[in-house]
Amino acid sequence: MSWRARASDLTWRSWDESEYLVYDAASGDTHVLDQIAGQSLRQLEMAALSCEQLTSRVGQILNLDEVALLPQIARLLTRLDQLGLIEPAS
Amino acid sequence: MKVADLSEGDLVRRIHGGLSWRVGPYSVRVTTPLAFVARELGFLYRDFRLLDDEHIVDADVSVRPAGFTGRRVSIFSDGCVLFGRVPWRQAVPLLEWTLNLSVFHRPTLNLLLHAAVVERDGRAAILPGEAGSGKSTLCAALVHRGWRLLSDEVAVIRTGDGRLLAVPRPVSLKEDSIAVIRRFAPQARLGPTWPETPKGSLAHLVPPSSSVHRMDEPADPAWIVFPEFHARAAVELEPLPKADALLHCAGNAFNYSVLGSEGFERLARLIDACDCYELLYGDLESVIDVFDQLQPPVAPLQVASCASIR
Numbered sequence: 523m524s525w526r527a528r529a530s531d532l533t534w535r536s537w538d539e540s541e542y543l544v545y546d547a548a549s550g551d552t553h554v555l556d557q558i559a560g561q562s563l564r565q566l567e568m569a570a571l572s573c574e575q576l577t578s579r580v581g582q583i584l585n586l587d588e589v590a591l592l593p594q595i596a597r598l599l600t601r602l603d604q605l606g607l608i609e610p611a612s
Numbered sequence: 613m614k615v616a617d618l619s620e621g622d623l624v625r626r627i628h629g630g631l632s633w634r635v636g637p638y639s640v641r642v643t644t645p646l647a648f649v650a651r652e653l654g655f656l657y658r659d660f661r662l663l664d665d666e667h668i669v670d671a672d673v674s675v676r677p678a679g680f681t682g683r684r685v686s687i688f689s690d691g692c693v694l695f696g697r698v699p700w701r702q703a704v705p706l707l708e709w710t711l712n713l714s715v716f717h718r719p720t721l722n723l724l725l726h727a728a729v730v731e732r733d734g735r736a737a738i739l740p741g742e743a744g745s746g747k748s749t750l751c752a753a754l755v756h757r758g759w760r761l762l763s764d765e766v767a768v769i770r771t772g773d774g775r776l777l778a779v780p781r782p783v784s785l786k787e788d789s790i791a792v793i794r795r796f797a798p799q800a801r802l803g804p805t806w807p808e809t810p811k812g813s814l815a816h817l818v819p820p821s822s823s824v825h826r827m828d829e830p831a832d833p834a835w836i837v838f839p840e841f842h843a844r845a846a847v848e849l850e851p852l853p854k855a856d857a858l859l860h861c862a863g864n865a866f867n868y869s870v871l872g873s874e875g876f877e878r879l880a881r882l883i884d885a886c887d888c889y890e891l892l893y894g895d896l897e898s899v900i901d902v903f904d905q906l907q908p909p910v911a912p913l914q915v916a917s918c919a920s921i922r
Contacts, residue, residue: 531873533877535880537853538853541855543859543880550869550872552858552876554859
């Protein structure tokens, strides 16, 4: 299954790139995303990706071990879906 | 003409039909036949300029006797009862709360935070906090040590330039903080202590005359300090990550969600402009020293990312 960012008006802020604040105008929610979550959502805004593809991209960007990262990304995708920030790509 | 220019007799007579004055960007009219309420308002708002009777106000509040014994009152805002048949000793505290509510819940494009605000040399410190955090006590102390009172209850962040507007209404002090401020600032003008209000014993600190005279001077935000009072605690001022500060401020905002993405942007710009701290204090003299040593924030760097994505 591939995922993509849900089409919405997101406003981003970051002061030190260890955390991202994201305001979702569609829901009125303000989200705090750590580095992994922030980079993941950024990637899903640019393209629809599977869990494995997303893991590879984020792992390269943040220089993280992809084997250890994969289950984190899987859990993260579930959470971002619950928050209404991503959706399955058709 | 200021409120203080009225004789007591004129004050009591005129407030029967309504007396209006402006506090910063907000104007109010209070109507009451109760002389003790009139006298107390005359004391608390002595330095404020009266408005014409025809002035259209933001809040129209009345305090009326309830029942036949004279021991209870009701408080109305824009014709609707907010506090019905409460003991007369709660009239003044509840009137002040009504005036607060009238400001907080009025539709506005300005961003409003539940916070005290003080200013020195054109730079303002915003003190967000819930009841019991010690922000009012700290605010009262600072305004008697060279800081100007902008507000005890609400930070009004002006649309457009993000400057802070002054709403220098009386400062509400509760329980032990009443005696603390009396000792700390013997020259402070406090009204009577009203017992058994919903928040315990309460007294009002008259805003310093200089703060009222300068209430049309906005200030630039420079510091956001989240206070927490613990008796006998040593002062600790710790930098707070800006992301955390934004979330805390959003939680203390009256209309953040109403303003939508514009509210987020404005709050983010406020955070950009300020150094943010958590403050633990237990002693007023020590905490005043800390505030006196605050340095102006360094000009903010370009933010790492700011994008509106559709």
